[in-house]
Amino acid sequence: MSLQTPNIAVRVVRIEQASPLIKRFTLQAQDGGQLPSFSGGSHIIVRMPTASGLIHNAYSLLSSPFQLQQYQIAVRREEASRGGSAFMHEHVAVGDILQISPPNNLFPLHAISGRHILIAGGIGITPFMSQMEELQTSGAAFELHYAFRSREQAAFVDELAARYGAHCHFHDAARGEQCNVASLLAQLAEQDHIYVCGPVSLIEAVKAAGAAQGIAPARLHWEQFAASTQSGEAFTVVLARSGREIRVEAAQTILQAIEQDGSAAVDCLCREGVCGTCEVAIVQGEAEHRDQYLSEEEKAAQQSLLICVSRARGERIVLDL
Template sequence: MTLQTPNIAVRVVRIEQASPLIKRFTLQAADGGPLPAFSGGSHVIVQMPTASGLIHNAYSLLSSPFQLQQYQIAVRREEASRGGSAFMHEHLAEGDILQISPPNNLFALHASSGRQILIAGGIGITPFMSQMEELQASGAAFALHYAFRSREQAAFVDELTARYGEHCHFYDAAKGEQCNVAGLLQQMTGQDHVYVCGPQSLIQAVQAAGEAQGIPPARLHWEQFAASTQGGEAFTVVLARSGREIRVEGEQSILQAIEQDGSVAVDCLCREGVCGTCEVAIVQGEAEHRDQYLSEEEKAAQKSLLICVSRARTSRLVLDL
């Protein structure tokens, strides 16, 4: 489970205010060389040294996969930040060095002769920006449907319009405009694929519309921009190999608590309970599973859990770490 992938040192060369709540960060390799190749929909995990310890957050790459001299990410300032977005918005400056993971893609485009339909809500626009670079370069048929609370709070609208023109459709809630998800899916042909990223409510609306219309699950793809952990009671995790005990607070994930403790290295490529890289065997105790990776049978067996989103039903949880 512990992949311990090597980090990449990058320098922050530009910080832009993309909207009142969103900043765009341009990163270049600290050694001046090219960065690793990536495909549209990829993300990197940024390591942030905060006062409470290291925080690791995943951010989609916005920049073109064809330009590897720099990466770009966008970060929304969250009111209830646990330290990540606050660090990026308030403490990071141009010239600073960050450590990031190599790119990983859990939201890749699928080869198809049909259209690629991209549905974004708010900051969920980010993975689609690199995907559209690939789609336009290949001459593929695609359409972006981007919903946001207001034009003032939306990021990248002018940039998207200038680059992709009639491929883009915008929905401003402040003007009473809504994206008719069911209507979009009704227009799908047998080779079309749909991708959605944004709030859980938007993802669920696409899933429900797809199921109602009998669209095969293989043609519906989604990515959450934040793990849907609702928190819970605090509990203690015991690392079986060392006997070390770590307290996991109510609004903290097991992964975050272990990272802040720093006594053992763990990896997680998604931090959203979908990729399975942080699966850990349960030695003692019972898990409250919140992932989208394990089957219902595996969850009931209580043999393992994904530490990025799942929690404990017992006051102590002993893990094979």
């Protein structure tokens, strides 16, 4: 995706309080037409003109891939956000026009699988809602394991139970119902695929359990909404086209450092390592990849990085800018 990708104008036709911190927004094309098709697990990027400038946030599509008269997204109110969730919760009203990108899918279902095992934590339920619609329509075998802090804070529980019944397993921490990841993965058949979305701790637990049980990495799929907030060592980025050297501090991203320096124009959208807009070729050095856009093979090749989240592995990296 690039900044040249045309925006789609949509009208907000409904806003629901899905939980104390989560709102669901229903969007229809401003011209009344059909919206672009998408597959389960897709997201759109919403363009938000906040007081501090334009913000572009990625949100999973909740709605059915088979009903293209509307899209639905869910937005969790985040106190530590860059302003996007606050804008959606406090300033967007029914009737407003928003600009969105066409759908993109970085978290698709595997075409050939035994069972599809979906593991969600908190707001990580959102990409699975369109996936389950796709799975149920195709008659595929699947089950959902949805972990949350309490029933009162969880979104869509009753809706999921009513629509998917025995496919759903809910794990309410307030009632002592923990999702035993190791036990769950131990029951998998050889052709089953696992999908996980939620907090970093949940994703890492599933990845660790999968590795411990010898599950092939190709059978484990994950999506993490927020970029890692872990800082790193300071380093120097060199812009190969001008020779300009810029210091990137420990708590700074390469993108932030370049923008602060003002020496190069860089396209960017999501700033979360999701959309791929800010991908830049590596001329010299290696990257510590923190994005969700590049494949494991692309990361290992060390030919490019996403400068909104990834860092240098070492004291210096030269980029094709």
